[in-house]
Amino acid sequence: MKLVLVVVASLVGAAVCVTPTVLYEWRALDFTWESEQQHAQWIATSGEKNCMPAGVKVSSDGDVFVSVPRWNENVPATLSKVVMKNGQPLLQPFPSWEMNEEGNSTALQSVLGFEIDPYDHIWVLDQGKVNSAAALPGAIKLVVWDIKTGAERLRYTFSEAEASLTDSFLNDIVLDLHNQFAYITDSGIPIDSSKPLLPALLVFDILSHTVRRVLQNHSSTQADPDLWITINGDKVLIDAPMETGADGIALSTDLNTLVWCPLTSHDFYSIPTSLLRDFTTSESTLESAVVYIGDKLSASDGLAFDDTGTLYLSSLEGSGINTWNGDVLSLVSDSSSMVWPDTLAFDHKGNMLFVSNQLHLFVQGLLDFSEGSINFRIWSFYTGTDSYLAAQ
Secondary structure (H helix, E strand, O other), rough: OOOOOOHHHHHHHHHHHOOEEEEEEEOOEEEEEOOOHHHHHHHOOOOOHHOOOOOOEOOOOEEEEEEOOOOOOOOOOEEEEEEEEEEEEEEEEOOOHHOOOOOOOOOOOOOOEEOOOOOOOOEEOOOOOOOOOOOOOOOOOOEEEEEOOOEEEEEEOOOOEEEEEEEOOEEEEEEOOOOOOOEEOOOOOOOOOOOOOOEEEEEEEOOEEEEEEEEOOOOOOOOOOOOEEEOOEEEEEEEOOOOOOOEEEEEEOOOOOEEEEEOOOEEEEEEEHHHHHHHOOHHHHHHHHOOOEEEEOOOOOOOEEEOOOOOOEEEOOOEEEEEEEOOOEEEOOOOOOOOOOOEEOOOOOOOOOOOEEHHHHHHHOOOOOOOOOOEEEEEEEOOOEEEEHHOO
């Protein structure tokens, strides 16, 4: 099978004059606290140094939602809406403070990937694990809320076989609303770093509430053992390469092709979704159907198709966003202010959004949180297109 990815001429022609703008920027994240006493206590315990924005998505009304995974202790909320207060962007926990309660397996424990569909339903992947500890039973789940009403529309708790309490790392999700399926990457990062990765893809049949775990430890989901990601000439992580399996994921506009990449790799892959949707397809058939697309020339975190079929890729080593049409085309980049471009999103007004969060420095405790520093940004730039979901 040949994967055809179309880059529209207007976008290619405009690529050299794309002007990105900063929507929000933070020295450190802050929240809409219920009391000033809680806020003061959190600041006093250096809580702000434990929080990093990762995922970003936009509702039909233009509200921007952000995930803050609980990879450290003292993270007040793991999913929030950005609100402005006194000229400052604050995070308002969604759907509530109560549903972000740490230690409550029915509430959100640690969110990285999520999606918002055209009906303003927010599909939230809960990794379950907090501060590198095993997830509580029932904590690794997929929950769907209606953004406008706050009503819970769906809840699925992954079994141990589908997503291990200790060895899974649910990363990102895409939706096929026509066929009623969701596709999820599991980077397979164990809490015991001496253990090997167990990356895979998860296929969720929304109507039957069944899940199939596929391509576990396949070469297309595994980290490249020979790659040590470098950013601005510096190796990512000091003591050893970062090892992260299946990470970025994108669904083609016609719903026929799923694309993904391990984070620790320059390669990316695809498979026909018809095979994934048929749970009787053998694992060997799936493995044989995986297509190597090519070398992206960089490690990538976020991937996304737009409604015209253009595929966008974050470029970790290039500190920017690229597209692919058989070759890599750079759209925006900045080696100082776009470091570690993470999740991609669309604002439904013709703009693409992405987070830059310096993740590699954050996880090592190397960010500068002194006054005047800017560590995190949400960027916007014009593409004239919308999300792949808009075509559904």
